Structure formats: structure tokens, C-alpha cells
Amino acid sequence: MDRAVNVAAPGQAFKVPPAVFALLRTAERSIPVLILLAAWEAVTRAGMVQLFLLPPLSQVLVRFYADTIDGTIPHHIIETSVTALSGYFLAAAAGVIIGAAMAISRPIRYMVEPLVSLAFPIPKISFMPIFILWFGLDTLPKVLMVAFNCVIPITSATYLGARSIDKYILWSARSLGTQPGRLFWKIVMPAAAPQVISGLQIALPQALIIGIVTEMLTGGDGLGSYMIRAVRFSDSETAFAGILAMLVTGLVYMQIATVIRRRVLRWHAEAAAG
Amino acid sequence: MAFLEIQDVRKSYVTGQGEPFIAVDGIDLTIEQGEFISLVGPSGCGKSTLLHMIGGFVPCTEGAIRVDGVAVQQPGPDRGIVFQHFALFPWKTVRGNVEYGLVERGMPRAERRQTAQRFIDMVGLSGFEDSFPSRLSGGMQQRVAIARMLACEPSILLMDEPFGALDAQTRKIMQEELRALWHQFGKTVVFVTHDVREAVFLSQRVVVMSTRPGRIKAIVETGLGPGASRALIDEKADKLWDMLRDEVVRAMAAERSKA
Numbered sequence: 052m053d054r055a056v057n058v059a060a061p062g063q064a065f066k067v068p069p070a071v072f073a074l075l076r077t078a079e080r081s082i083p084v085l086i087l088l089a090a091w092e093a094v095t096r097a098g099m100v101q102l103f104l105l106p107p108l109s110q111v112l113v114r115f116y117a118d119t120i121d122g123t124i125p126h127h128i129i130e131t132s133v134t135a136l137s138g139y140f141l142a143a144a145a146g147v148i149i150g151a152a153m154a155i156s157r158p159i160r161y162m163v164e165p166l167v168s169l170a171f172p173i174p175k176i177s178f179m180p181i182f183i184l185w186f187g188l189d190t191l192p193k194v195l196m197v198a199f200n201c202v203i204p205i206t207s208a209t210y211l212g213a214r215s216i217d218k219y220i221l222w223s224a225r226s227l228g229t230q231p232g233r234l235f236w237k238i239v240m241p242a243a244a245p246q247v248i249s250g251l252q253i254a255l256p257q258a259l260i261i262g263i264v265t266e267m268l269t270g271g272d273g274l275g276s277y278m279i280r281a282v283r284f285s286d287s288e289t290a291f292a293g294i295l296a297m298l299v300t301g302l303v304y305m306q307i308a309t310v311i312r313r314r315v316l317r318w319h320a321e322a323a324a325g
Numbered sequence: 326m327a328f329l330e331i332q333d334v335r336k337s338y339v340t341g342q343g344e345p346f347i348a349v350d351g352i353d354l355t356i357e358q359g360e361f362i363s364l365v366g367p368s369g370c371g372k373s374t375l376l377h378m379i380g381g382f383v384p385c386t387e388g389a390i391r392v393d394g395v396a397v398q399q400p401g402p403d404r405g406i407v408f409q410h411f412a413l414f415p416w417k418t419v420r421g422n423v424e425y426g427l428v429e430r431g432m433p434r435a436e437r438r439q440t441a442q443r444f445i446d447m448v449g450l451s452g453f454e455d456s457f458p459s460r461l462s463g464g465m466q467q468r469v470a471i472a473r474m475l476a477c478e479p480s481i482l483l484m485d486e487p488f489g490a491l492d493a494q495t496r497k498i499m500q501e502e503l504r505a506l507w508h509q510f511g512k513t514v515v516f517v518t519h520d521v522r523e524a525v526f527l528s529q530r531v532v533v534m535s536t537r538p539g540r541i542k543a544i545v546e547t548g549l550g551p552g553a554s555r556a557l558i559d560e561k562a563d564k565l566w567d568m569l570r571d572e573v574v575r576a577m578a579a580e581r582s583k584a
Contacts, residue, residue, distance in 0.1 A: 219412035222382050223470075225400040227426035227477055241416045318416045318457040 135262030138197025150209025208250025212243030327355035334388035347538035363524035367576035371539025405479030
């Protein structure tokens with residue numbers, strides 16, 4: 052009987068506020084994660100693994116909570132963020148400038164394009180020993196390592212975006228009175244914005260990854276060394292707590308990036324669809 | 326002296342395969358102020374190339390194009406253009422697009438607003454001033470492009486298959502509106518299309534072009550007033566199509582033999 056009523060008034064049967072709907076969807080998508088976490092707890096509680104190698108989730112959470120409350124984890128998150136974001140913004144500025152210069156100038160394109168192609172596939176982190184050699188063990192080599200890694204995708208996205216502009220849009224601007232010298236900043240760069248922002252989005256998690264790895268290699272503070280130090284003291288709970296901290300940091304970063312993208316690309320078709 | 330003079334214009338270039346290619350050759354055409362003229366021909370006959378040369382986007386290899394006695398060297402706001410795929414600035418709103426040329430000209434803000442609004446109203450987009458192009462239908466986007474062009478008050482309107490990407494119903498409406506606009510303003514229009522009925526319906530003269538190289542095959546006066554009956558338009562269009570048909574078949578055969 053209930054079904055019959057629903058069929059009769061399908062529009063009214065399921066009127067859920069959008070916020071509640073979004074929450075339900077997130078909850079639904081969390082189920083696999085929750086299953087994994089439950090399995091983790093169950094396997095460790097059942098004594099199927101050595102607790103030193105994989106401590107129970109509940110204990111990791113207790114450690115995570117304790118280290119968050121006493122300020123240890125926030126301190127390391129800030130440390131890692133300063134390294135990762137300094138390098139990232141350095142890379143963003145350099146990458147957009149280099150990519151734009153490549154699109155404008157043939158000689159610059161000639162000089163830089165092969166270098167970018169060459170650098171693209173190699174794991175940039177392999178330069179870290181050299182960076183340590185040149186810049187020591189302090190913050191500088193870490194920041195530069197992040198920048199070196201992130202500048203490549205940002206440069207190439209900017210360059211490709213600026214090159215792929217529709218000829219007719221340029222012609223329209225010319226016929227509306229824009230002089231050739233001003234086309235680049237008035238037309239080409241705004242038109243390339245979606246690709247530039249994609250490049251920036253790709254580089255952001257890389258900045259975190261590289262930041263953490265360099266901390267593991269050089270010591271100092273930050274999430275990377277927080278974990279490595281814990282392992283040296285056979286403290287696996289703290290190492291796993293570090294993973295949780297990274298997860299939280301990464302998610303927050305990506306969320307911020309998504310919000311910024313939506314704001315900046317308000318005009319884009321993808322924003323219209325969403 | 327005619328308003329728009331196209332004198333013995335030739336455009337040739339070297340293709341990617343290194344072969345010389347003649348796009349158009351020996352084009353002689355004079356267009357009077359306030360005239361509506363269409364260029365029709367098979368694909369690849371160079372009708373768009375000719376339009377782009379008038380616009381100053383592409384240089385002539387030989388010959389000259391003069392507007393009001395002055396040789397065309399580069400694009401400029403005296404010759405407005407709309408393209409088949411609208412070529413709007415997607416990051417600007419409807420108002421931003423229509424105001425663009427006015428900003429470039431340095432018009433003060435208040436006056437710019439007013440002028441843009443007049444043209445937005447004229448093309449029937451009142452209420453969409455703050456919409457981005459990605460939210461508009463094809464027909465509405467082309468209206469924005471037309472308003473953007475008209476706002477600069479060009480003396481010549483160049484239209485490059487402007488309704489080619491629209492569905493049949495929208496296209497009909499847009500044709501009627503363009504004709505009404507032209508009667509209202511009496512601007513010079515050079516209109517490229519492959520639709521002979523569209524050409525007959527809109528223009529006073531139709532230039533039929535042949536292909537490879539693109540040359541003028543015939544210039545036909547439509548002689549139709551604004552109140553011409555559908556039957557009369559169809560009859561003229563059929564005649565024109567007979568003339569064009571051979572060219573299209575020839576162009577297709579050439580395309581096949583090349584493939």
C-alpha cells in the first residue's frame with residue numbers, strides 16, 4: 052500500500068533537503084572505508100597479527116588524540132605545511148611565468164621545452180642527495196625539492212593551456228580593438244585558467260608527498276620525521292598516528308583547492324554542471 | 326568609389342605537405358554602403374578565407390582590399406565579425422562580453438553600461454546580463470556575439486556562417502531577426518553561408534564561388550523586397566542551387582580523388 056502511494060506522487064515522496072542528501076551520499080561513500088577500519092580493528096583484536104607491526108586502530112586513535120591535544124601533531128603539521136606550501140607557491144609563481152614565457156617566445160620554448168619533457172617522467176626526489184649536498188640539512192633543501200618537483204607539472208599545464216587557445220577568440224578580441232601586445236594577458240591567460248588551475252591541483256598533493264619524504268630523509272621537524280623517529284623508537288602506534296595526520300592534512304588541502312577552483316572558474320561549464 | 330573594394334585578390338600558401346595551395350584567386354568585388362551580400366560555395370571554396378581577409382585577420386597574397394578607400398592592414402573595430410562557434414570570452418558574463426570592445430575603446434563606465442544594455446536588450450537577452458556563456462544555448466550565445474559586435478558600432482558586419490551551428494528552428498528565427506536588424510540599421514553586411522536559401526532570404530546580392538581555386542562564378546541579384554513571399558524565395562533559391570550544384574559535386578569528386 053505504501054508503495055502505491057509513492058508511485059502516485061513521486062515528486063513528493065522523496066523530498067530531501069540538498070544538504071541532508073549530500074550528507075547521506077558522503078555517509079554512503081564512507082562505508083568501504085569503515086569496513087576497512089573495522090577489519091583492521093578486528094584482525095588486531097583477534098590476535099592474527101603481531102601488535103607491534105600493526106597496532107589496533109583504537110590504540111592508534113588514542114595516540115593520535117593524545118598527540119593532538121598536547122600539540123605535537125599540530126606542530127608537525129604546521130612544520131610540514133610551511134615546507135610544502137613555501138615550495139609549492141615558489142613553484143606556482145615560477146611555473147606560471149615559465150609556462151607563459153614558453154607560450155609567448157619561440158627561443159624560450161626552444162630552450163625550455165626539451166628540459167621539461169626530460170624532467171617530466173623522472174622521479175624528482177632522486178635529486179634529494181644532491182640538494183642536501185648543496186643546501187645542507189635545514190629547511191632550504193626541502194623547500195627547493197618541493198619547488199623543483201612541483202614546477203614541472205605547473206609549467207607544462209600553463210604552457211599547454213596558453214598554447215591551446217582558440218584562434219577565433221583571439222581574432223574576436225583583435226576585431227574588438229585589442230592590440231596584439233595585450234592579447235596575452237587580456238585573453239590568453241584567462242582562457243588558459245582552467246588548465247593552469249588543473250596543473251596547480253595536480254601539484255598540490257605532490258608538494259605534501261615530497262615535503263614529507265624530505266623530512267624522512269633529513270630529519271628536523273614535520274610529519275615525516277615524526278613518523279621516522281617513532282619507528283626508530285619502535286613506537287608503531289605513533290607511526291600510524293602520523294599516517295592519520297597526513298590523511299587529515301591532505302584531505303583539508305584538497306578540499307580547499309576544490310573550493311578555490313570553483314570560485315575562480317565560476318564561469319566554466321564544469322561549474323555550471325555542478 | 327565603392328565602400329568596400331576587393332581588387333584582384335589572391336590567397337595562396339604552402340600546405341603542411343609542402344605543396345602550394347591557392348585558396349582564392351582573381352577575386353574582384355565591390356560592395357556598396359548598406360548592402361547585404363552573401364558568399365556561397367562548396368566547402369573549401371575559400372569564402373571564409375575571403376571574409377577573413379576583409380577582416381584583416383589573414384593577409385592577401387596579391388591584390389588589395391579597401392574600406393572607404395583605406396587598405397585593410399589588420400583587424401579593427403570598424404569591421405565587426407561573428408564566427409560559427411561564437412568565440413565568446415567564456416570567463417566573462419554576457420555584459421562583460423558586450424562591454425569588452427567598449428572597455429578597449431576607453432568608454433567611461435556608466436556610458437559603457439548603458440550602451441551594452443541597449444544592445445543586450447536589442448538581441449533579446451534582457452535578464453541574462455550576469456549569466457556566463459556556458460549557461461546559454463547556442464542561439465543565445467550567438468546573440469551575445471552579435472550584440473558584442475554591434476556595440477562597437479562597426480561600419481561593416483562580417484558574418485562567418487553565423488547560424489551554421491544552430492538547430493534548424495533557432496536558425497530560422499535568427500535569420501528573421503538579423504534581417505529585421507539590417508532593415509533597422511542599414512549596415513553593410515558580408516555574410517558567408519553554404520545555405521542558398523539563407524543567402525537568398527537575407528541578401529540583396531549573392532556571390533556564387535567555385536572551388537580549387539576559389540573564384541567568383543556568378544553574382545546574382547535577388548531583387549527581393551522585405552515582403553517577398555516564401556514561394557518567391559524558394560524559387561530564387563532553387564535557381565541558385567542549380568548553379569551551385571555542379572560546383573559542389575565537382576568539389577566532392579576532387580575531395581574523393583585526393584583521399
